[in-house]
Amino acid sequence: MESLFNFNDIFVFDLANNHQGSIEHGKNIINEVSKVANAQKIRGVFKFQFRQLDTFIHPSHKENSDNKHIPRFLSTRLSRADCQVLLDEVRKNGLLAACTPFDEESVGIIVDMGFDILKVASCSARDWPLLEEIADANLPVIFSTGGLSIAEIDDLVSFFDHRGVDYAIMHCVSIYPTPDERCQLNQIDQLIKRYPAITIGWSTHEDPNDTVPVQISFAKGARMFERHVGINTDTITLNGYSSTPEQVDGWISGYQKARVLCGDDSRPASTQLEIDAINGLKRGVYAKKAIKKGAIIERDQVYFSMPCNDGQLSSSEWKDGTIANAAINSDEALAGTAIQLPEVPEHSHLKNALHDIKALLNEARIPLNSDFEVEYSHHYGMARFREVGAVIINCINRSYCKKIIVQLPNQKHPAHFHKRKEETFQVLHGEVSVYIDGHERILRPGQTCLIQPGVWHSFSTKTGCIFEEVSTTHYDNDSVYKDKSISEMAREDRKTIVDHWGRFQTTHSDDIEENDA
Secondary structure, eight states, X not given: OOOSSOOTTEEEEEOTTTTTTOHHHHHHHHHHHHXXXXXXXXXXXXXEEEOOHHHHSOGGGSSSOSSTXXXXXXXXXOOHHHHHHHHHHHHHTTOEEEEEESSHHHHHHHHHHTOSEEEEOGGGTTOHHHHHHHHTSOSOEEEEOTTOOHHHHHHHHHHHHHTTOOEEEEEEOOOSSOOGGGOOTHHHHHHHHHSTTSOEEEEOOSOTTOOHHHHHHHXXXXXXXXXXXXXXXXXXOOOTTEEOHHHHHHHHHHHHHHHHHHOOSSOOOOOHHHHHHHHTTOOEEEEXXXXXXXXXXXXXXEEEESOOOTTBOBTTTXXXXXXXXXXXXXXXXXXXXXXEOOOOOTTXXXXXXXXXXXXXXXXXXXOOOSOOEEEEEOXXXXXXXXXXXEEEXXXXXXXXXXXXXXXXXXXXXXXXXXXXXXXXXXXXXXXXEEEETTXXXXXXXXXXXXXXXXXXXXXXXXXXXXXXXXXXXXXXXXXXXXSHHHHTSOHHHHEEEEEETTTTEETTBOOOOTTOO
């Protein structure tokens, strides 16, 4: 489900009971931590905790309780009016406000006061009466996972999905402070894999001076972060898991450094500095002995050495069969108009695309066994394959048929219909635009469309895509193309069949080149 609230890159500062029941101390914490957040230019969220203590605590435990939490809750009690003063201070500093309710009555108060986010504490993640109230509040929700099994997290995800709640998940370990061996930051990876559409964060209770966990958690994919915050005074000493403003500053700086170190999500273009460094280490191609004009140059006539000068053929560009357009002296560089590289075979366009196709399947985590046939459709020739075409992986063809269709970014397949075959597309990865009788449908992972016999259709993709085709039996020469020149082509002229694409062996080509795949 698409999120309406942007949970990415928010930093939650949990005030908890660190205000010590003092409005002035609470305001001081808010102001000092807000200065850090604003100076660091991050999206800060101050988080409160609400408990209606008159009903939250059993009457027999309001005095001399053996539960260690209850005396602290009672001693730091604030009225609603007091909390409003602190909330106003958060707003004055330009930060968002979140609140954790621990009982149903608190949910209504949070909504009435105008908080931006509801937070579900780990201890409340199985409290279904409270969760029902939270789900009805119509606010974005963050829930923590401390102490939960994966099945219990699944329950909560399903619960919020079914109720249409806009939510995010915090990996959390409910040990205060959390030792290194209990941080379990690999769980961030697992949550991202299990819930790929949900923002995953890290609610942290480790040593406030340690910035390594926030850096690792960002690198693992966490995109929101939470810490308890407070301030030491002559009479107040913070606990071992709460951060002072100075420690918050170091924590966020650690995140900022991790963000710079991790860089782009997609492969960036190389900088000129990097290109120059690599080029400075390239080997150039040199004549081992004098080569006559017009000679076909073979490998034993050249050697590779540094440096590779501007305009010179490099070792990575070398091809057997290079022609000498001029006489080349011994130890002279092969460069410029003195040489002519051999023509590129037409099928090399398909071989080069093969690596991208395999990479797209790997990115989509779609495994294939070794028992399948691959068709390269190249309706306007192999040289234009990346513009017009598709790869069809034939998995099953009986009374039912299954194929996996792969298209590279910006590739399209021309308009056609099938005389006999009915087919359904289901997208597995990427996004595909399907045109059915002139009507465009944009399909994303999980979405399907039915195409009946005799119906004109075509498809294209900007992102690259993989989709399943499930159909009735496939028959050769069953396709009729709107462009008559395609329909008039022999099938083998618009399709290349690959029996074993690991070495690119085609059904109508016996030559196998060891380095092609």
